[in-house]
Amino acid sequence: VDSPEAIEALERAGHPFHTWLKIDCGYHRAGVEPTAPAALELARRLAASPTLVFDGLLTHSGHAYHGRNPDEIRTVAEAERRAVAEFRTRLAAEGIAVAASVGSTPAMAVVTSLEGVQEARPGNYAFYDADQVALGSCSLADCAVTVLASVVSAPPGARHAVVDAGALALSKDAGHPGPDQAMGRIYDDYERGTLRTDARLGPLSQEHGIVSAPLPVGTRVRILPNHSCLTVACFDEYHVVDGDRVVDRWKIWRGR
């Protein structure tokens, strides 16, 4: 929560919700500025709530995704840490003891100190993806989720092929901007962590993807998605593989 209205709405529900005060650490999407009087008022309000449990201070450095190099992202990560850690210390001096939680995958990949912070939430870290490689959060070898697709059409004379994976399999995240921008990348060898340089995924239709090379019909391709979070939300289960062997299936708890 970051407003009296949201606190009141939760209180009206009459349930002892575990509640976090959202702090703005520079992303400017949501949250209260931690040095503003409103932040202290809301924290006191939560601490004194007859129904809610005040668990902590939560922030998200979404602007780390706009960092152009590790130094810029590290500056964001440190500002994020300071925003909640210092406010947490001020609250402690008033006898309000709560946790501080930070997190974005790019920031957590380069952060040097988490002093005064009790929780980090780098959500994309579980799988990583092409965007995180572009941001420098990880290497290609760290990426742990791919989409397997088949070439279903390669019209004679055309310079492309069509695979049976479109926006309903990969989501429609346009990916990290740059000369290398694509809707998905195709592995040359997943185990070695190498991508094909001659073929990538171009425009995505709903059910189909266009590959920028005339691969033969029947070719199976393993695709690295731009944004693994949105991609896995397209599926009902993971196929857990060891090499080419499916060793397990895990249900994906998606759905709204």
Added chain:
Amino acid sequence: VDSPEAIEALERAGHPFHTWLKIDCGYHRAGVEPTAPAALELARRLAASPTLVFDGLLTHSGHAYHGRNPDEIRTVAEAERRAVAEFRTRLAAEGIAVAASVGSTPAMAVVTSLEGVQEARPGNYAFYDADQVALGSCSLADCAVTVLASVVSAPPGARHAVVDAGALALSKDAGHPGPDQAMGRIYDDYERGTLRTDARLGPLSQEHGIVSAPLPVGTRVRILPNHSCLTVACFDEYHVVDGDRVVDRWKIWRGR
């Protein structure tokens, strides 16, 4: 299918699949050119298949989405009809009797003749969406699926609000290009079919959407998506409403 390889793969499976020959009517994504010798060869191959059932000729005018006005789209629709209807007549003269199937929502919205065609597949027609309004396929009053969201944050001093519907609720279709481009539109009055002109959906994060006006926390907004097909695939069920009353729930058979 549009290749010998795909036909052979289906035959190897040994099942009497009902099979359609994909025809390219100008979209140039997949399919065979109906006047090319390869088209006739594939049709004969399917008709003579020992296992497959040759049901018909299928095409898709995806390029109708690039039409700038109803006349341009109508020209695409007529070329689409002709591509399959004429080829179907040629096959009939050889004793190969199959159906012809066309379809894209923009083309079917303006088509004047379906002579020689047995099936039309305007898939988006079930709900329509903001893109189809922009293309002229329908009016705003025809749009039949919306996403209900709540304003969860409206930071003091900010000129935006945050709703609890992001890319996981709306998909991430950038929408029809133009000065009015947005990630979603907010109804002023759904029953009257009017949109708010002061607020629309700006960038979408994974779980959050940014509204371009500081609506109060707790405000409920009804959002018209850009692309209803991708949007409904984010949900497990429809809430069927009559005015403000939920009168039924329908399971959405999504999933891969």
